[in-house]
Amino acid sequence: MTQSMTAIGPVMLIGAGKMGMALAQGWLKAGLAPSNLVLVDPKPSEATLALAEDYGLTLNAEAVGMHPNVLVIAVKPQVVDPVLEALRPVVGPQTIVLSIAAGIGIAQLAQGLGTDRIVRTMPNTPAQVGKGMTGAVAGPGVDDANRRTADQLLTAVGKVAWFESEGDLDALTAVSGSGPAYVFHFVEALAEAGRRQGLTDAIAMELARQTVVGAAALMEADRASARTLRENVTSPNGTTAAALAVLMAEPGLTDLLERAVAAARQRSEELGRG
Numbered sequence: 001m002t003q004s005m006t007a008i009g010p011v012m013l014i015g016a017g018k019m020g021m022a023l024a025q026g027w028l029k030a031g032l033a034p035s036n037l038v039l040v041d042p043k044p045s046e047a048t049l050a051l052a053e054d055y056g057l058t059l060n061a062e063a064v065g066m067h068p069n070v071l072v073i074a075v076k077p078q079v080v081d082p083v084l085e086a087l088r089p090v091v092g093p094q095t096i097v098l099s100i101a102a103g104i105g106i107a108q109l110a111q112g113l114g115t116d117r118i119v120r121t122m123p124n125t126p127a128q129v130g131k132g133m134t135g136a137v138a139g140p141g142v143d144d145a146n147r148r149t150a151d152q153l154l155t156a157v158g159k160v161a162w163f164e165s166e167g168d169l170d171a172l173t174a175v176s177g178s179g180p181a182y183v184f185h186f187v188e189a190l191a192e193a194g195r196r197q198g199l200t201d202a203i204a205m206e207l208a209r210q211t212v213v214g215a216a217a218l219m220e221a222d223r224a225s226a227r228t229l230r231e232n233v234t235s236p237n238g239t240t241a242a243a244l245a246v247l248m249a250e251p252g253l254t255d256l257l258e259r260a261v262a263a264a265r266q267r268s269e270e271l272g273r274g
């Protein structure tokens with residue numbers, strides 16, 4: 001992994017916020033040379049300043065005139081247009097653009113930056129620890145070598161699924177892009193349920209948190225289906241069966257998630273319309 005990351009060359013990250021930082025940290029852990037990573041953010045957080053300090057990264061260098069091999073667009077969708085306009089001079093003939101902005105289509109990115117070499121992606125925050133799930137669609141100007149470079153960066157921080165259609169990316173955004181938040185909310189809800197059974201705040205949160213950490217690790221170690229893993233916990237007529245009868249009664253968790261995911265997809269499509 002280390003060798004292939006060094007071959008990528010200069011990467012310029014525009015927007016070192018929560019997701020930009022997750023990627024930057026993931027890439028550095030995966031072996032991207034700190035000298036090959038430039039961060040651009042007008043309002044760097046404490047965490048961004050600390051990362052730049054720890055690794056000796058270039059932060060807010062005069063961007064114009066630099067032609068990075070990879071230009072990563074990681075600002076909020078609402079500010080993408082002026083950012084693209086300002087970045088036009090930064091794009092060189094070899095520059096591959098990798099955007100993570102939710103809902104922003106390849107055509108809009110290409111028009112703003114004046115290049116067709118665009119890869120639209122949707123990662124998620126577990127990328128920070130190398131366990132990301134990213135969806136990607138390559139624009140018309142992306143050749144095989146560009147695609148391999150994008151794939152290298154994305155696989156350095158987790159799994160990658162390539163799609164032909166940008167519509168699939170809106171669906172993926174709603175499932176895995178936003179998905180970690182659903183899981184964290186599940187932990188909050190399970191802890192609250194524990195508190196309502198009389199457990200202290202600290203213990204309830206510890207139990208809920210470690211249950212999700214443990215279940216995720218088990219799912220990773222054991223390739224059995226989620227259904228089989230669920231059934232392994234569920235003794236006939238036991239406690240789990242009693243709880244699942246509540247969660248799976250219609251309308252149950254599946255229906256709730258269907259509505260949540262549909263709302264997220266709709267929002268992703270709206271963000272693309274500006």
Ligand SMILES: NC(=O)C1=CN([C@@H]2O[C@H](COP(=O)(O)OP(=O)(O)OC[C@H]3O[C@@H](n4cnc5c(N)ncnc54)[C@H](O)[C@@H]3O)[C@@H](O)[C@H]2O)C=CC1
Binds near residue numbers: 042100
């Ligand atoms: N947070 C997440 O889980 C995920 C976010 N995304 C996408 O990543 C993008 C960033 O989202 P977050 O990191 O959550 O937001 P954020 O608000 O944490 O980060 C955005 C960063 O952009 C910076 N910024 C604003 N104007 C800028 C400019 N002109 N030049 C450079 N930097 C500028 C801000 O100072 C901020 O640090 C969004 O487009 C979002 O759709 C994609 C996948 C997952």
Ligand SMILES: O=C(O)[C@@H]1CCC=N1
Binds near residue numbers: 102173177178
């Ligand atoms: O909430 C958002 O819009 C971004 C995209 C996926 C996760 N966070």
